[in-house]
Amino acid sequence: MRLGRYLLPFSAVLYGCANAQLINPNNITFGNPFNFWTKTQDGWDLTRGNHTNTITLPLPHPAGNVTIQPATSAMVIIDMQNFFLHPDLGGDPLGRALVPTTIDMIHAFRTNGMKVLWTNWGLTDFDLTTMPPALFRGFSSDGTSATSFGSDMGTIQGNISVGRKLMRGSWNAQPFGDLLDEQVGGVANGTDFYFNKNRLSGMWGTSTPMQTFLQDGMITTLFFGGVNVDQCVWGTLLDSYYKGYDVILVDDISATTSPMAATGMVDFNAALNGWRANSTDIIPALSVS
Ligand SMILES: *[C@@H]1O[C@H](CO)[C@@H](O)[C@H](O)[C@H]1NC(C)=O
Ligand SMILES: *[C@@H]1O[C@H](CO)[C@@H](O)[C@H](O)[C@H]1NC(C)=O
Ligand SMILES: *[C@@H]1O[C@H](CO)[C@@H](O)[C@H](O)[C@H]1NC(C)=O
Ligand SMILES: *[C@@H]1O[C@H](CO)[C@@H](O)[C@H](O)[C@H]1NC(C)=O
Ligand SMILES: *[C@@H]1O[C@H](CO)[C@@H](O)[C@H](O)[C@H]1NC(C)=O
Ligand SMILES: *[C@@H]1O[C@H](CO)[C@@H](O)[C@H](O)[C@H]1NC(C)=O
Numbered sequence: 001m002r003l004g005r006y007l008l009p010f011s012a013v014l015y016g017c018a019n020a021q022l023i024n025p026n027n028i029t030f031g032n033p034f035n036f037w038t039k040t041q042d043g044w045d046l047t048r049g050n051h052t053n054t055i056t057l058p059l060p061h062p063a064g065n066v067t068i069q070p071a072t073s074a075m076v077i078i079d080m081q082n083f084f085l086h087p088d089l090g091g092d093p094l095g096r097a098l099v100p101t102t103i104d105m106i107h108a109f110r111t112n113g114m115k116v117l118w119t120n121w122g123l124t125d126f127d128l129t130t131m132p133p134a135l136f137r138g139f140s141s142d143g144t145s146a147t148s149f150g151s152d153m154g155t156i157q158g159n160i161s162v163g164r165k166l167m168r169g170s171w172n173a174q175p176f177g178d179l180l181d182e183q184v185g186g187v188a189n190g191t192d193f194y195f196n197k198n199r200l201s202g203m204w205g206t207s208t209p210m211q212t213f214l215q216d217g218m219i220t221t222l223f224f225g226g227v228n229v230d231q232c233v234w235g236t237l238l239d240s241y242y243k244g245y246d247v248i249l250v251d252d253i254s255a256t257t258s259p260m261a262a263t264g265m266v267d268f269n270a271a272l273n274g275w276r277a278n279s280t281d282i283i284p285a286l287s288v289s
Pocket of ligand 5: 181182183184185186189191
């Protein structure tokens with residue numbers, strides 16, 4: 001009751017604002033007064049009405065221009081970890097090849113005050129007690145549970161202790177190569193934020209650390225990259241879409257070890273759920289230092 005009394009005048013004010021765009025024949029509003037896009041003659045406005053310091057990205061056909069509010073936009077980097085990428089662990093060369101472009105995107109986002117979010121596997125022993133059998137099987141190296149999550153992965157290069165598989169704080173769960181310094185330095189500088197996850201998706205279930213952060217910061221617009229594009233990237237993108245975030249898949253900072261058909265499915269559906277772009281469509285529109 002009490003909530004209703006406070007909410008009503010507030011929503012009425014916002015509704016009036018969205019309504020102004022509804023009655024403009026050139027603008028079409030999708031959504032509701034709290035969460036809306038405006039389709040303009042030139043493309044899409046995702047700013048939800050905050051037109052301070054907007055950035056317009058000329059995304060490839062059929063997207064057109066997509067205008068974002070940098071303060072409520074973020075880049076999400078998924079699973080660029082030693083476990084998935086390091087050559088000594090049989091990691092993916094296609095994933096390693098993404099590192100320089102990913103770093104260019106990180107720098108361009110930071111320069112424009114847009115947050116860089118990292119979400120990686122980072123399991124605890126508690127997570128292992130609630131992990132479903134299907135996931136234990138999926139992450140086994142030899143078909144037994146003895147080599148799945150939490151198992152000791154031994155030593156490489158004589159002196160690198162790989163640690164327990166995908167456990168929080170282990171070497172194998174760290175970002176790969178130059179991404180480690182980017183993540184640690186970015187988090188220390190306050191431009192980047194790190195979130196552990198315990199499923200393929202970093203946005204599953206009723207909430208995750210990343211979702212709580214997005215809600216608290218009123219962040220609405222997410223750019224996705226990482227590995228594998230059809231598994232953890234797709235899972236995180238799809239859950240974000242289900243939960244009402246704008247999703248933009250960045251092709252040239254995403255890769256997979258799966259057959260090409262898997263990427264084909266993701267590309268087709270990501271374009272329906274939101275948009276697809278390459279870093280080459282985005283970086284030139286950002287101010288780059
Ligand atoms: C149409 O939408 C654009 C982008 O949001 C906005 O700048 C413009 O003011 C809108 N026009 C009207 C008359 O609402
Ligand atoms: C993007 O916006 C610019 C400037 O308004 C315009 O010239 C261009 O035609 C737009 N592109 C598309 C695809 O609408
Ligand atoms: C609009 O965005 C700017 C940053 O681009 C921010 O400083 C300002 O607080 C935002 N306004 C509202 C009403 O959220
Ligand atoms: C690990 O071994 C390499 C040579 O294989 C050596 O260069 C490096 O300093 C060693 N690191 C540590 C921490 O002992
Ligand atoms: C952190 O900030 C310092 C000082 O601005 C800068 O020199 C350094 O490059 C930043 N590091 C990262 C990883 O952003
Ligand atoms: C990104 O670039 C690749 C390689 O040129 C291309 O195949 C793909 O269609 C591009 N993606 C978009 C959304 O334009």
